[in-house]
Amino acid sequence: MRGVNAESQPVTPPGAPPTVAARLAVPAGMFAAVAGAFAYVGTVDPNQPGHYPVCPLYRFTGVYCPGCGGLRSAYSFVHGDFLAALQDNALAVIGYLGVAVLWTVWVVRSARGRPLRIDLGRVHLWTLGTLLLVFTVVRNSPFGGWLHP
Helix, strand or coil: CCCECCCCCECCCCCCCCCHHHHCHHHHHHHHHHHHHHHHHHHCCCCCCCCCCCCHHHHHHCCCCCCCCHHHHHHHHHCCCHHHHHHHCHHHHHHHHHHHHHHHHHHHHHHCCCCCCCCCCHHHHHHHHHHHHHHHHHHHCHHHHHHCC
């Protein structure tokens, strides 16, 4: 019988468009990975020493990198303490929200059968790099103490 495999399930003909479930498999897998990482950080408190490695830049220079406080921020975010999350690493919280929006757009576009295209030009990349640099400089300056983790 043509079009049916041994288990009597219809076979998708070659070149047929993927099903909605197949199109959502990768975004769902990414969600599971990120949710698992946040669940782990929410369970294992980074405020307790010995669970996570110390930032090497901070350890050897005393300079906070843009990611310093990110684990504490994620821990506070998972526990609903958004003010503490902002205090630990404000840029990370903005990143969490940005990734959530981007993931939602990805799911909607995938469900509709349209690819997600992120075309970052030089201006976008330079702006992002400048934002990270300014954040790092301000949080390490005497007047940026409110950005220390």
